[in-house]
Amino acid sequence: MADLSIDVVAREAGVHRSTVSxxxxxxxxxxxxxxxHILRVAEKLGYTMSPLAQALRRKTSTLVPLIVPDITNPFFAELAKTMTEAAGERGYQLMLCVTNGDDVQTAGYLTAMQSLYAPFGxxxxxxxxxxxxxxxxxFGQRLVVIDRVDQNAGVPTVTVDSRRGIELAFEHLRSLGHRRIGYVSGIAGTHTAQDRMDAYRDLAEGEPIVLDSGADSEAGGRAAAHFAAMADRPTAIIAANDMVAFGVISALASRGFRVPEDVSVVGFDGLALGARFNPALTTVRQPIADMGSIAIELAEKKAADGSAGHIVLEPELLVRASTAGPRP
Amino acid sequence: MADLSIDVVAREAGVHRSTVSxxxxxxxxxxxxxxxHILRVAEKLGYTMSPLAQALRRKTSTLVPLIVPDITNPFFAELAKTMTEAAGERGYQLMLCVTNGDDVQTAGYLTAMQSLYAPFGxxxxxxxxxxxxxxxxxFGQRLVVIDRVDQNAGVPTVTVDSRRGIELAFEHLRSLGHRRIGYVSGIAGTHTAQDRMDAYRDLAEGEPIVLDSGADSEAGGRAAAHFAAMADRPTAIIAANDMVAFGVISALASRGFRVPEDVSVVGFDGLALGARFNPALTTVRQPIADMGSIAIELAEKKAADGSAGHIVLEPELLVRASTAGPRP
DNA sequence: CTGAAAGCGCTTACAG
DNA sequence: CTGAAAGCGCTTACAG
Incomplete structure (x- = not known):
């Protein structure tokens, strides 16, 4: 397999290199x-074209970067998984780039992808x-943004309707009989965290009860402490995302509060992991797989005609075991 | 930034292209x-070298593939995260390749990396x-294998001592007073699952109690069902990995068994997620970050002198809230 | 439909 | 220490 180039195939097949190409x-x-005949010869030799040389000549490659802040966050992991498939089906090769939320890293990836002739990202x-x-x-001009609305720059975006998601959580909880419903923000890193919080404030009847609005992994612990210290506790809690919900439930449990017997908890994301949590998490599901393939379509569309689409997807409620009626 | 090549920098700096190189x-x-002078001119122009052209000419690139079966498995996600850094520090660019455990996909990645002139994987x-x-x-000759012992092919490997890990779990449980200790295998996908199971069988005093040995995500549920149906139940359970432990605890809880009051559970992996589980998971920690950087070192060493090192790392016990003494 | 030529952006012996 | 030349593995007008 050493030194197998287009020229050796051409020679072997008795044609010119350009014909092989x-x-x-x-x-x-x-x-x-x-x-x-050429294809047969190539097959026999075990020849495939060099994507490197092709990209250099064509000034375009099939490498598509997916830039995320943290791959150990299961939301991004699930996104990466489904997008790998979506990209593969369309002939692209997804390249995962993890920034740790860092500006400089992100900038580095953008210039790297530019010089790798990535068609979009x-x-x-x-x-x-x-x-x-x-x-x-x-390369910024060829980006599509997931999970963040940003209309002002001609950047295509795909998001889930945060307000509708929070509304679903409220509807479910209220139909169960809950009236005092608290909220925990936390592990931000995404702009949708802000949208969800805003939606909560709008939709809360009476006074909103924000147990914690921090953006780190300790949000759950602080929220549980706050909850324990309250005189008039909420009977249900909406968490800004599933990871926060896990943290809240765990911290609540270590203080002796049981979910859903003592307090109901609803998450947001619909991570596969939620089904295996203790208790299995009731949550607002985001259509992660759809987000991935739509993002690619938007990118291709912009490349074709310069248009910047803004798609907003509908969330869906997944009722599992972390919610029940309030204590009588 | 359009058409910025080595030649325009050379012209601008008044030297030959080879000098710029x-x-x-x-x-x-x-x-x-x-x-x-050249660097200043390049800086002013915003020029960086094309990694594509460099790789084509040098016949070696800095792209290093990390090939994993499933990125939504937090073990692989944590591995990917730490390896991204380890690779970056050494001037490589980690390229995450997800195979879904598929042979054909894996083969595809290997030929792709070969044609991208990846130095190793x-x-x-x-x-x-x-x-x-x-x-x-x-490209198989340039692979180093993580989490799987395979001495027969001159392939460098880095693993954790499975037997020692299981031993740590036993020691902890026995010091707490447990005598009947069960085991749940499950979500395999890795060869270490087999090693851990073997170690359990060896180290169990009396009759081993394997609650489930399946390799899918339902292992936890089946194990809990089996546990519930037993007359003489174990007072503690060792799970083959953290994800299985999550599943077991969750399934146990839905049948009314409380952890650790009714039964203790120990996991294996040391995932960050375990600290946020309900209850926080006692587990055998694998030094994931070390595995990543050692893998890169082994790869570089093999490239340099052809040697295939086999590194076995020591696991460590993380005592959290899912274990306690047995019911009196 | 096929071939010959130029060139994508670099590197690296080889001279000087 | 620097330059001129050849070439990595392709693609794509341009002829024929």
Missing amino acids: RAFSRPEAVKAETRE IIAPSTRVDIDALMQFD | RAFSRPEAVKAETRE IIAPSTRVDIDALMQFD
Whole structure:
């Protein structure tokens, strides 16, 4: 397999290099039998074209970056998984780039992808990155943004309707009989965290009860402490996302509060992990797989006609074991 | 930034293209002031070298694939996270490749990485892939294997001492007073699952109690059902990994068994997620970050002198809230 | 439909 | 220490 290039295939097949190139890249431009012969020879030799050389010549590759702040966050892991498939089906090769929410890292990836001739990229930004700054990069123009609404820059976006999601959680809880419903923000890193919090404040009847609004992994612990210290406790809690819900339930349990007997908890995301939590988590599901494939479509559309679509998907309620009626 | 190539920098700096190349790639081969001048001009123009063109010419790149079966498994996610950093520090660019445990996908990645001139790769194989078959690929010779012992092919490996890990779990449980200690295998996908099971059988005093040995995500549920149906139940359970432990605890809880009051559970992996589980999981920690950087070192060592090192790391017990003494 | 030529952006012996 | 030349593995107008 050493030194297998287009020229050795050409020689072996008795044609010119350019004909071999066409046989692979523009089959309709080659006589059928010539092409078949070339392909057979290539197959026999075990030849495949060098994507490197192709990208250099064509000035475009099939490498598509997915830029996320943290892959150990299961939301991004699930996104990465489904997008790998969505990209593969369309002939792209997804390249996962993890930034840790860092501006400089993000910028580094953008210039790298530019020089790798990536046709476009998908970014799920953390709050710490400034989209407008990203747009200063050449590659910024070819980005589509997931999970963050940003209409002002001609950037295509795909998000889930945060307000509708919080509404679903409220409807479910109220139908169970809950009236005092608290909220825990926490592990931010995404702009949707803010949208969800806003929706909660709008939809809460009476006084909103925000147990914690921190953005770190200790939010659950603080929320539980706050809850324990309250005189008039809420009977149910909505968490800004599933990871926060896990933390809240766990911290609540270590203080002796049982879910859902003592207090109901609803998450937001619909992570597969939630089904295996103790108790299995009732949550608002985001259609993660759809987000991935739609992001790719938006990117292709923008490349084709310059249009920046903004797709908002509908969330869905997943009722499991972390919610029940309030104590009589 | 359009059409910025080595030649425009050369022209602007008044030197030959080859001098610009050296200024970047072999600084000691250029007179200091020439180099500084070139670098200044490049900086002003916003020029960086094309990694594509470099790889094509040098026949080696800095792209290092990390091949894992499933990124939504937090073990692989944590591995990916720490390896991204370890690779970055050494001047490599980690490229995450997700196979879903599929042979064909894996093979596809190997040929792709070969044609991208990757210097080496790291693979955390699922049980379904045959390492020996992988070695048939040119790129197979440049692989280092994580979490799977495989001495027979000159492949470097880095693993954790499974037997020692299980031993730690037993020691902890026995010191708490447990005598009947069960085991749940499950979510395999890794060869270490087998090693851990073997260690359990060896170390169990009296009759081993294997509650479930399945390899799917339902293992927890079946194990809990089995447990509930037993006359003489174990007072503690060791799970083959943290994800299985989560499933077992959750399924146990839904049948009314409380952890650790009714039964203690120990996991294996040391996932960050375990600290936020309900209850926080006692577990055998694998030094995931070390595994990543050692894998890279082994790969570099093999590239340098052809040697295939086999590193076995020590696990460590993390005592949290899922274990306690047995019911009196 | 096929071939010959130029060139994508680099590197690296080889001279000087 | 620097330059000129050849070449990595391809693609794509341009002829024929």
